[in-house]
Amino acid sequence: MNNAQGHCTCCQSDSAEPFAELDQIIDLYRDKEGNLIQILHIAQELYGYLSLELQQHIAFALNKPLSEVSGVVTFYSFFSTTPRGEHTIRVCLGTACYVRGGKKIVDALQKSLGVDIGGTTADGKFTFEVARCIGACGLAPAMMIDDVVYKQVNINKLDAILSRY
Amino acid sequence: MKHITINGKPYEVEDGLTIIEAAKQHGIQIPSLCYLSGVHEFGSCRICVVEVEGAKTLVPSCMTKVSEGMVIQTNTERVRKARKVLYELLLSDHSKDCLSCKRNQSCELQALGKQLGVEATRFEGTRSECVIDVSTSITRDMSKCILCRRCVTACNEIQGVGIINAQNRGFQTVIAPAMELAIGSVNCAFCGQCTVVCPVGALKETDSIQAVWEAINDKSKRVIVQTAPAIRVAIGEEFGNEPGSRVTGKLAAALRRLGFDDVFDTNFTADLTILEEGTELLSRVKSALTGGEAVLPMITSCSPGWIKYVEHTYPDELDHLSTCKSPHTMLGALAKSYYAGKIKREPKDIFVVSIMPCTAKKSEIVRPEMKNDGLANVDAVLTTRELANMIREMGIDFNNLPDEEFDNPLGMSTGAADIFGLTGGVMEAALRTVYELVTGRELPFDGLHVTPIVGFDQVKEAAVTFADTLPDYRFLEGVTVRIAVTSGLAGANKLMEQIKEGKSPYHFIEVMGCPGGCIMGGGQPRSDDPDVRSKRLRGLYTEDEAKVMRKSHENPFVTQLYAEYLEHPNGHKSHELLHTHYVRRGTYNEYTNERFDLGVRPAEKKRDLAAQAINAAARAEQARAREENESVRVLALEAENARLKSELADVNETVGFFKSVIADYASRGR
Numbered sequence: 001m002n003n004a005q006g007h008c009t010c011c012q013s014d015s016a017e018p019f020a021e022l023d024q025i026i027d028l029y030r031d032k033e034g035n036l037i038q039i040l041h042i043a044q045e046l047y048g049y050l051s052l053e054l055q056q057h058i059a060f061a062l063n064k065p066l067s068e069v070s071g072v073v074t075f076y077s078f079f080s081t082t083p084r085g086e087h088t089i090r091v092c093l094g095t096a097c098y099v100r101g102g103k104k105i106v107d108a109l110q111k112s113l114g115v116d117i118g119g120t121t122a123d124g125k126f127t128f129e130v131a132r133c134i135g136a137c138g139l140a141p142a143m144m145i146d147d148v149v150y151k152q153v154n155i156n157k158l159d160a161i162l163s164r165y
Numbered sequence: 166m167k168h169i170t171i172n173g174k175p176y177e178v179e180d181g182l183t184i185i186e187a188a189k190q191h192g193i194q195i196p197s198l199c200y201l202s203g204v205h206e207f208g209s210c211r212i213c214v215v216e217v218e219g220a221k222t223l224v225p226s227c228m229t230k231v232s233e234g235m236v237i238q239t240n241t242e243r244v245r246k247a248r249k250v251l252y253e254l255l256l257s258d259h260s261k262d263c264l265s266c267k268r269n270q271s272c273e274l275q276a277l278g279k280q281l282g283v284e285a286t287r288f289e290g291t292r293s294e295c296v297i298d299v300s301t302s303i304t305r306d307m308s309k310c311i312l313c314r315r316c317v318t319a320c321n322e323i324q325g326v327g328i329i330n331a332q333n334r335g336f337q338t339v340i341a342p343a344m345e346l347a348i349g350s351v352n353c354a355f356c357g358q359c360t361v362v363c364p365v366g367a368l369k370e371t372d373s374i375q376a377v378w379e380a381i382n383d384k385s386k387r388v389i390v391q392t393a394p395a396i397r398v399a400i401g402e403e404f405g406n407e408p409g410s411r412v413t414g415k416l417a418a419a420l421r422r423l424g425f426d427d428v429f430d431t432n433f434t435a436d437l438t439i440l441e442e443g444t445e446l447l448s449r450v451k452s453a454l455t456g457g458e459a460v461l462p463m464i465t466s467c468s469p470g471w472i473k474y475v476e477h478t479y480p481d482e483l484d485h486l487s488t489c490k491s492p493h494t495m496l497g498a499l500a501k502s503y504y505a506g507k508i509k510r511e512p513k514d515i516f517v518v519s520i521m522p523c524t525a526k527k528s529e530i531v532r533p534e535m536k537n538d539g540l541a542n543v544d545a546v547l548t549t550r551e552l553a554n555m556i557r558e559m560g561i562d563f564n565n566l567p568d569e570e571f572d573n574p575l576g577m578s579t580g581a582a583d584i585f586g587l588t589g590g591v592m593e594a595a596l597r598t599v600y601e602l603v604t605g606r607e608l609p610f611d612g613l614h615v616t617p618i619v620g621f622d623q624v625k626e627a628a629v630t631f632a633d634t635l636p637d638y639r640f641l642e643g644v645t646v647r648i649a650v651t652s653g654l655a656g657a658n659k660l661m662e663q664i665k666e667g668k669s670p671y672h673f674i675e676v677m678g679c680p681g682g683c684i685m686g687g688g689q690p691r692s693d694d695p696d697v698r699s700k701r702l703r704g705l706y707t708e709d710e711a712k713v714m715r716k717s718h719e720n721p722f723v724t725q726l727y728a729e730y731l732e733h734p735n736g737h738k739s740h741e742l743l744h745t746h747y748v749r750r751g752t753y754n755e756y757t758n759e760r761f762d763l764g765v766r767p768a769e770k771k772r773d774l775a776a777q778a779i780n781a782a783a784r785a786e787q788a789r790a791r792e793e794n795e796s797v798r799v800l801a802l803e804a805e806n807a808r809l810k811s812e813l814a815d816v817n818e819t820v821g822f823f824k825s826v827i828a829d830y831a832s833r834g835r
Contacts, residue, residue, distance in 0.1 A: 055344070
């Protein structure tokens with residue numbers, strides 16, 4: 001995941017075959033039933049997000065309508081259609097985290113990052129999301145940055161945590 | 166066979182039927198909404214739920230197959246209550262501006278509410294954001310969509326193009342092109358089959374009625390109208406007649422009473438198309454047989470939805486298309502040249518209106534290729550449904566009109582032209598003429614009908630062998646010409662794949678974009694008659710058989726046109742006025758300057774703030790290009806404005822009410 005998040009997404013379009021790496025994967029999965037979601041996952045890992053051009057490329061390669069591909073992409077919250085930040089912050093809003101103050105963390109982060117839920121900071125450093133229970137209820141309220149879990153977060157700790165990135 | 170019980174009575178029904186089908190066969194009606202006979206894919210609305218003994222919950226009768234010993238109740242208190250709740254939930258997210266909706270009184274949702282006896286809407290919740298997407302052919306108003314997914318089935322399963330599908334999830338779900346792109350910016354063929362199946366006012370043709378009224382009211386304009394073959398066996402339905410009723414005479418009379426100056430018939434240029442296209446085919450075949458270069462099979466080009474589809478999907482095979490324009494643009498071109506000369510009017514003062522069974526033709530007329538001397542060949546296209554609306558608006562008592570004739574010289578036609586409106590018809594008309602040209606004898610089929618290509622099979626084929634040819638056509642002696650006919654884009658796709666692989670065995674292919682041909686076009690009346698297709702088909706064949714002249718080359722006015730003006734088929738003048746070329750587009754418009762345009766959508770705004778900032782400049786440029794068509798944009802804005810105004814009025818009313826309550830309380834307190 002770290003690798004995927006850190007992957008540069010801006011310089012892909014210059015080469016002649018912008019999605020050559022993905023094409024090999026698509027060939028591998030071509031005849032497998034239900035291959036679309038797998039391919040989308042890998043595509044997002046490779047290129048950071050699923051741009052319209054990337055979705056078009058996948059739809060064309062799999063001979064599926066673009067509307068079907070984008071239907072799947074927009075259905076699942078894991079998929080992103082816009083460039084993502086270098087790091088992903090996910091604040092847990094599962095029941096336990098919510099009652100222990102998860103919402104306050106969300107509000108504070110919105111203010112300090114200057115973006116709404118689902119948004120990416122102007123410097124491209126953080127993408128800010130919420131999660132529904134990350135399975136760390138004993139550590140509530142919890143949040144994740146990439147794959148590191150921060151336990152018992154309170155708003156005073158936030159600056160210190162963010163400064164590590 | 167399965168033995169089942171419905172509402173206490175035993176029945177024996179075929180295997181494999183769904184409950185709703187089995188019930189219908191025995192005269193038991195189960196209310197339904199999203200159900201689409203024959204191709205039903207999603208059981209999304211659940212209005213058709215019934216009680217089945219032993220089942221834990223109510224089951225959707227459109228998706229549940231009958232099984233041995235099944236005991237079904239279709240109308241218990243529990244079922245009726247459930248249906249009402251489901252209906253009210255649908256209404257809670259529906260813009261209820263029924264009185265000013267185009268589908269008022271022809272809306273299936275409205276009719277269902279009456280049928281279910283719903284008299285209250287108890288649920289008022291959040292409403293979906295209103296997105297009105299106007300293209301030259303199709304207008305989408307998603308505030309009216311009830312997510313029944315019939316259009317998704319029509320687009321994906323029937324037509325096999327898959328332009329629209331469900332996007333997003335939960336309450337945000339919207340039926341739209343990928344990424345909620347504007348439908349006018351993607352590879353939609355504009356066949357309009359989605360507008361035919363839509364039960365509400367969410368999908369419809371983009372209105373051209375206003376533009377036509379304005380032209381009629383403009384005294385400086387000579388307004389010419391023409392009507393496609395498929396209209397005469399369908400428009401009667403809008404006035405309560407049986408599907409397939411032939412109302413040609415009343416149609417001509419109605420058009421005259423609407424104020425059109427000349428009432429012409431697209432059939433005339435259908436006959437002309439046969440001469441142009443037949444000549445083109447013969448010259449291609451001759452070239453192929455005499456060692457020259459020729460692209461075969463040749464494919465018909467009358468259907469603009471099919472044309473746009475092939476430009477997007479098979480951009481490298483465009484040479485297979487006949488260069489003939491569609492018949493109505495041919496007539497427009499002649500009206501503004503040949504006919505303008507005859508009546509001594511400036512072409513720019515002539516306004517040509519086409520009555521078409523088709524939504525794609527609305528986009529066809531704005532193509533730059535459909536212009537001569539800077540003037541569009543056709544200025545407005547009305548669908549059959551739109552014409553019916555105008556006739557009603559004008560207060561014309563359609564059924565009691567006298568039968569009148571079309572005007573000459575562009576109104577006379579043979580039987581061959583009538584069958585242009587049905588699948589297999591263009592091919593049959595072409596064969597009638599080509600065979601006779603080549604051999605001097607009539608086409609050797611009973612009643613001139615090429616039986617192998619009559620009917621609704623997806624792909625039909627036949628072969629015609631030429632023998633005892635006339636001296637000019639000796640090169641065809643003993644040659645067998647193989648033909649194929651298909652209607653609907655899914656069938657066309659099959660034949661195009663053969664061509665792409667170089668394996669097509671055919672010489673001549675007829676393609677119509679809508680399944681069944683123009684009689685089932687995207688602009689035709691919506692019908693709940695399961696036999697509507699065959700009834701309209703019968704109507705057109707009868708129209709053909711009732712004529713004395715049934716072969717295009719017999720049309721005396723076509724002969725006169727060549728003698729006075731065009732000289733000969735495929736001649737210089739013909740090429741200038743009646744023939745065209747095609748545009749390589751590619752699935753995602755990759756061969757044109759246009760790009761799939763992400764536009765500006767409310768839902769997207771929240772999700773993609775960051776990306777919007779990055780793309781803002783590029784997007785503004787694209788949006789500007791797309792909105793070239795100013796009138797269309799104005800229409801969208803006007804619709805949005807009307808909606809906002811009505812919302813404001815609602816809010817004001819509520820505020821007023823609260824004010825009066827407060828005042829009331831205040832005075833009592835004192």
